[in-house]
Amino acid sequence: MSDKTTRDHIVEAADQLFYQQGYEHTSFSHIAETVKISRGNFYHHFKTKDEILNAVIGVRLENTRRMLSQWENEEKTPVDRIRRFIHILITNRAKIKHYGCPVGTLCTELAKLNHPAQPEARRLFTLFRTWLSRQFEKIDHNADADELAMHILARSQGVATLASAFSDQKFIKQEVKLMDEWLNAYVKGKI
Amino acid sequence: MSDKTTRDHIVEAADQLFYQQGYEHTSFSHIAETVKISRGNFYHHFKTKDEILNAVIGVRLENTRRMLSQWENEEKTPVDRIRRFIHILITNRAKIKHYGCPVGTLCTELAKLNHPAQPEARRLFTLFRTWLSRQFEKIDHNADADELAMHILARSQGVATLASAFSDQKFIKQEVKLMDEWLNAYVKGKI
DNA sequence: GCCAAGTTAGGACAATCGTCCAAGTCACAA
DNA sequence: TTGTGACTTGGACGATTGTCCTAACTTGGC
Numbered sequence: 001m002s003d004k005t006t007r008d009h010i011v012e013a014a015d016q017l018f019y020q021q022g023y024e025h026t027s028f029s030h031i032a033e034t035v036k037i038s039r040g041n042f043y044h045h046f047k048t049k050d051e052i053l054n055a056v057i058g059v060r061l062e063n064t065r066r067m068l069s070q071w072e073n074e075e076k077t078p079v080d081r082i083r084r085f086i087h088i089l090i091t092n093r094a095k096i097k098h099y100g101c102p103v104g105t106l107c108t109e110l111a112k113l114n115h116p117a118q119p120e121a122r123r124l125f126t127l128f129r130t131w132l133s134r135q136f137e138k139i140d141h142n143a144d145a146d147e148l149a150m151h152i153l154a155r156s157q158g159v160a161t162l163a164s165a166f167s168d169q170k171f172i173k174q175e176v177k178l179m180d181e182w183l184n185a186y187v188k189g190k191i
Numbered sequence: 192m193s194d195k196t197t198r199d200h201i202v203e204a205a206d207q208l209f210y211q212q213g214y215e216h217t218s219f220s221h222i223a224e225t226v227k228i229s230r231g232n233f234y235h236h237f238k239t240k241d242e243i244l245n246a247v248i249g250v251r252l253e254n255t256r257r258m259l260s261q262w263e264n265e266e267k268t269p270v271d272r273i274r275r276f277i278h279i280l281i282t283n284r285a286k287i288k289h290y291g292c293p294v295g296t297l298c299t300e301l302a303k304l305n306h307p308a309q310p311e312a313r314r315l316f317t318l319f320r321t322w323l324s325r326q327f328e329k330i331d332h333n334a335d336a337d338e339l340a341m342h343i344l345a346r347s348q349g350v351a352t353l354a355s356a357f358s359d360q361k362f363i364k365q366e367v368k369l370m371d372e373w374l375n376a377y378v379k380g381k382i
Numbered sequence: 383g384c385c386a387a388g389t390t391a392g393g394a395c396a397a398t399c400g401t402c403c404a405a406g407t408c409a410c411a412a
Numbered sequence: 413t414t415g416t417g418a419c420t421t422g423g424a425c426g427a428t429t430g431t432c433c434t435a436a437c438t439t440g441g442c
Contacts, residue, residue, distance in 0.1 A: 006389080006390090020303070021303050021304070021305075022215075022300070022303040022304070024213075024215060024216060025215060025303060025304055027428075027429065027430085028429080028430065028431090029428080029429085037390075037391085038390060038391045038392060038393095039391090039392080039393090039430095040390075040391060040392060040393075040431095040432080040433085040434095041389075041390050041391070041392095042430095042431090043430095043431070043432065043433090044388085044389065044390075045389095047431090048430080048431080049430065049431090098302070099302065099303065100299055100302065104352050104356070105299050105303065107352070107355070107356040108291055108296055108299055108352060108355065108356075109213070109300070109303075111289070111290065111291065111355050111356070112211070112212050112213040112216060112290065112296065112300075113212070113213070113216060114212075121356075122356055122357065125353070125356055125357070147365060150353060150362060150365075150366075151366065151369065153349075153353060154346065154349035154350050154352070154353045154362075154366060155345065155346060155349050156349065157348065157349035157352040157353060158344075158345035158346050158347065158348035158349030158350070158352070159345050159349070161295050161298070161299060161345070161348040161349070161352065162316070162341060162344060162345045162348060164298070164299065164302050165295070165298040165299075165302070165312075165313055165316055166313065166316070171341060171345075174338060174341075175341075175342065175345060178342065197419080197420090218398080218399065218400085219399080219400065219401090220398080220399085228420075228421090229420060229421045229422065229423095230421090230422080230423090231401095231402080231403080231420075231421060231422065231423075232419075232420050232421070233400095233401090234400095234401070234402065234403090235418085235419060235420075236419095238401090239400080239401080240400065240401090383442100384441100384442085385440105385441090385442085386439100386440095386441090386442105387438105387439085387440090387441105388437105388438085388439080388440100389436105389437080389438070389439090390435105390436080390437070390438090391434105391435090391436075391437085392433105392434095392435095392436100393432105393433090393434095393435105394431105394432085394433080394434100395430105395431080395432075395433095396429100396430100396431090397428105397429080397430090397431105398427105398428085398429070398430105399426105399427080399428070399429075400425105400426100400427090400428105401424105401425080401426095401427105402423105402424085402425075403422105403423090403424080403425095404421105404422100404423095404424100405420105405421085405422095406419105406420080406421070406422105407418105407419080407420070407421090408417105408418085408419075408420090409416105409417095409418090409419100410415100410416090410417095410418105411414100411415085411416085411417105412413100412414085412415080412416095
């Protein structure tokens with residue numbers, strides 16, 4: 001807990017703030033205030049704001065990888081694993097209602113800013129995409145697993161966007177149920 | 192064409208720029224540069240930046256209403272009308288690939304800024320939502336039309352988000368095809 | 383106890399932000 | 413012809429932005 005370096009604290013605070021208020025709208029002063037350090041202290045750890053963004057994307061990538069491999073261990077069948085993915089919408093529904101999906105909203109913002117970190121941010125999506133794709137492949141080797149992965153990914157994104165726009169948690173549960181049914185129907189048709 | 196007032200030009204330019212680079216990232220200087228007027232001239236037409244945003248949302252609402260009633264006239268069956276909605280993804284695929292959905296990305300940004308115009312922006316979604324809901328009601332009076340409308344809306348949003356994140360137009364066509372099939376299956380089951 | 387390296391604080395910096403204002407231009411009514 | 417009101421200009425304003433710098437502090441090896 002307390003063996004975290006200042007750098008870690010900065011990245012952690014930036015991670016939260018970028019999610020809750022967006023990258024551009026989060027200023028150095030705001031991060032400094034949260035971490036309770038001087039504004040000038042930043043430039044000993046990071047040269048630019050973009051460098052902080054890269055660090056944030058880095059830890060998000062690592063956390064995502066860890067989460068996916070944990071799901072891989074805890075859920076024994078590919079169908080259960082995909083279901084586990086679908087249900088993060090439920091798990092994170094409170095935050096999603098307020099701030100949307102951390103991955104989707106970041107990619108959307110960086111696209112508008114035409115920011116050089118776009119490819120790095122996209123890797124967060126790619127992580128889920130390839131992981132889901134591998135699960136679908138295990139279900140049916142002849143299926144176009146990547147298309148199915150993108151399909152699930154897109155539906156999750158849409159749910160997060162609308163749940164946030166309408167501040168509606170019930171809608172999340174509604175759509176998760178539909179996605180579960182879709183997955184069951186798919187499995188029944190293929191196995 | 193040339194009978195547009197300066198105010199109209201400002202709103203028009205702001206509309207495009209808010210879509211392409213986001214609301215916060217678009218500055219007065221940038222709009223002024225585009226319209227080719229002095230920066231100071233703004234405050235004869237608008238008191239604050241938020242007022243411009245409200246005007247932009249206003250014209251978007253009006254344009255959307257006009258578009259929906261046009262679809263209502265051109266397409267004679269509710270199914271054709273819903274299909275028409277689905278296919279704006281194809282029509283606007285080039286811009287969606289770059290900037291995502293104009294409605295979804297605006298609502299997402301305003302949510303992060305905790306901006307007072309959030310309810311106004313949400314009305315853009317509501318317009319589509321109630322229109323789609325009415326179409327579904329015409330297909331089947333016993334259906335939960337609103338759930339179906341939200342479902343289609345969410346899937347469109349997801350497609351736009353991922354198409355932008357991956358700069359992938361082909362994915363749009365792929366998913367539109369799936370949505371068409373979903374609609375056909377639904378109609379076949381209910382009629 | 384001392385020095386070097388790593389870390390921090392606080393403020394200076396140029397640029398840009400949204401906002402506002404005084405002066406000027408223009409068209410048209412009296 | 414003159415006066416009036418709508419419109420436009422260019423710049424000033426205070427605040428805030430990301431960036432950078434210097435001086436002070438802390439720490440560990442000698």
